[in-house]
Amino acid sequence: MPVKVYERILQLFEAEGINTIFGIPDPNFVHMFHLAEERGWNVVAPHHEASAGFMAEAVSRMTGKAAVCIGTLGPGMANMAPAVQCALVENSPVIFLGGQRARITEQRVRRGRIQFVQQTPLVEDSVKYAASIEYAEQTDEIVREALRKALSGTPGPAYIEYPSHVILEELDVPEPLPPERYRLVGQTAGADKIAEAAAAIRAAEQPILLVGHGVHTSRAGASVRALAELMACPVIQTSGGTSYIEGLEDRTFQYAFSDAATDAVVKSDLCLAIGTELGEPVHFGRNFHWVENEANRTWILVEQDPQAIGVNRPIDVPLVGDLRAIVPQLTEALKDTPRTPTPEFEGWIREDAARLAELAETAPSGGSPVHPARLIVEATKEFPANGIMIRDGGATTIFGWTYSQAKPHDVIWNQNFGHLGTGLPYAVGAGVADGGNRPLMLITGDSSFQFHIAELETAARLNLPLVCVVGVDYAWGLEVGVYKRTFGQGSRETGVHWSTETRLDKVAEGFGCHGEYVERDEDIAPAVKRAYASGKTAVIHVAVDPKANSEEMPSYDKFRTWYAEGQQ
Secondary structure (H helix, E strand, O other), rough: EEEHHHHHHHHHHHOOOOOOOOOOOOOHHHHHHHHHHOOOOOOEOOOOOHHHHHHHHHHHHHHHEEEEEEHHHHOHHHHHHHHHHHHHHHHOOOEEEEEOHHHHHHHHEEEEOOOOOHHHHHHHHHHEEEOOOHHHHHHHHHHHHHHHHHHHOOOOOEEEEEHHHHHOOOOOOOOOHHHHHHHOOOOOOOOOHHHHHHHHHHHOOOEEEEOOOHHHHHHHHHHHHHHHHHHHOOOOOEEEEOOOOOOOOHHHHEOOOOHHHHHHHHOOEEEEEEOOOOOOHHHHHHHHHHOOOOOHHHEEEEOOOOHOOOOOOOOOEEOOOHHHHHHHHHHHHOOOOOOOOOHHHHHHHHHHHHHHHHHHHHHHOOOOEEHHHHHHHHHHOOOOOOOOOOOOOOHHHHHHHHHHHOOOOEEEEEOOOOOOOHHHHHHHHHHHHHHOOOOOEEEEEEEHHHHOHHHHHHHHHHHOOEEEEEEEOEEEHHHHHHHHHOOOOOOOOOOOOOOOOOOOOHHHHHOOOOOEEEHHEEEEEEEEEEHHHOOOOEEEEEEEEEHHHHHOOOOOOHHHHHHHOOOO
């Protein structure tokens, strides 16, 4: 039977397993929103299109699929721009749909047109594919091309524009094709390269797995676990790969923030890198910790984009394809020759566990306001074992890397672009993707939290089990530290402070959420417990020591090596 274009769009996305849409209903898209809800989709309307884009990105990360976000014509698309740029840098396959005036309006020689701007030129450099549907009959081919480009090679966003005169037209089309009929799915590596990689792993004495963001976003943890157990080696997390794989928690160490990780890297004679671009946060795999023993180290890289091979460093055995297909190939090749753990490996496990326990004991305590290190320790002690962790902020995130006592299986944060304010929208998107079943914890700073604070209403409306632990120093804490290091103690700090009368717990209550105010160490854990027990979205306002927050960031010198301009 004939279908409207907006219904066909839903059918094409459903064929990809997509059933969630974010956005503020554009007049072009009200029919789509209405029908999506009738078809059982999650239809979420937040308070800002940038938030909608961040929420869609979180859904993509939690499902391993593309996600969909809509922006109204003109200002809605302008509002969505930060999320478009973020999806590009974060390698997230989000399909952004933009409304637009009818083409007759664009082609007229006129001034003063309402809510009109040529949108495609504004976003085409920030997406992998941009197109406008000029004729209804193009719908299938353009939606499929957007999905094909977004999900092939290095994943990333796509933009599709629908002029108002097209989206209500009718089409007489067959059932949508399944993904494997129109794009490459589950690409494996060649048998010769798998054999070469397996032989190198068997010959290695101190191999390591370097696990990045892509392992989390592809939902490939179980298969990576099987491989890691056969290799009996350390799992080194990149800054983006901070979701702990279930069953590998004790053998997973943070690159650059764990002495065990550094020692394992230095001594390694083989590195199998999975789901990582080998970028600045791992010193491109060739500087700092990698320099020692470089001549004796073999590199194997699992990479979906063939053009990425050898860009940041030479690769000995490239395995090109989908890591979800290649990791099982490696497991099959190694299943009859499991390695025996080395004494060093078992020592690194003990060393890292002792480090974590020592941090919990030695984090400064007893002060009021709270030291940010103690905030992280106390809050993460109470993190639910099955929870989803969301991070945001500058100084707060740096304290979190070092002092977190939790080992979540799902961590979401903006590790590549460093876009502040994504935390609360990410939390909402993750909760929607999960169906609101698992508890969520957002740990953030007050600066970041206030970017999209209106989405507390969205979280409350959706009844998400979200607890937001907010470290409040009434300042851009990381930037205060930059002022002090640049101009000295006591210098004027311009534009980085605001009113100490701000009470985020009271703001939360105004949105119908549970609110708590904390200014002592010992009150943090009980507040977290009460927040989850409340059954509401909750905000815990924790007053943190501004001096400590700006001057005592742990391992800050290591963090700054990621920005060694021209030296890498």
